[in-house]
Amino acid sequence: MLAFVLSCEHGGNKVPAAFAHLFKGQQELLSSHRGYDIGAKELFEELKGDAHAAFFADTTRLLVELNRSLNSKSIFSSVTNNLPEPEKQQVLQEYYHPYRQAVEKQIQSCITAGRQVLHLSVHTFTPVLEGEVRQANIGLLYDPKRSIEKSFCRQLKEQLLQLQPSLQVRYNYPYLGVSDGFPTYLRRKFPAQQYIGIELEINQKYPLGETLLWEELKSIVKESLQRLLSLYKLPEIEK
Known part of the structure; x- marks a missing residue:
């Protein structure tokens, strides 16, 4: 299952209040795509019922980057990179490790119970980065060496296009699915037959644009995922 x-x-x-002094006068930066994934929380809320x-984190990625490994040069931002080592360790202990350990523990628990796990990590991307216009509405990130992940993304794309044929859905765009990220880390922990790690990337032009188009896209993603999940034997959700 x-x-x-x-x-x-x-x-x-x-x-967090303890680090507010670091971000004084940085509201514009915090409100930009560098501060968080615009619209990601709304899509998460749309999908979480299924x-x-x-698991949801609402602390700015400028404090610590939850989607990077410990040895990544970008785990701390330009705002926090010069913090003394004890304060960096405080950030890791209070915000980084608890979040990632909670997700990993849940996945391990499901696998121990004999279930295969689909882990969908919700993200959004800025429409324009360094002058380059991103040519996609939706990106599906996976490891091409994992046939189950590849198949799942192919099927999800089919469902999305059935509902809205005009969507531009691209694989491993605008980032590579094997780049440093949380699912990449988890793939090293769990075998391909037990763990399916997919990053769902939505163009921020939708949450930043017309409300009706954004509401429509969220609905399309939700229904597409529901259709695909209905093909699998799912255990009953405990509420």
């Missing part, structure tokens, strides 16, 4: 685990690493741009477990 398949268990559906949903996560959202960049859902908000909150700054998940067996859902």
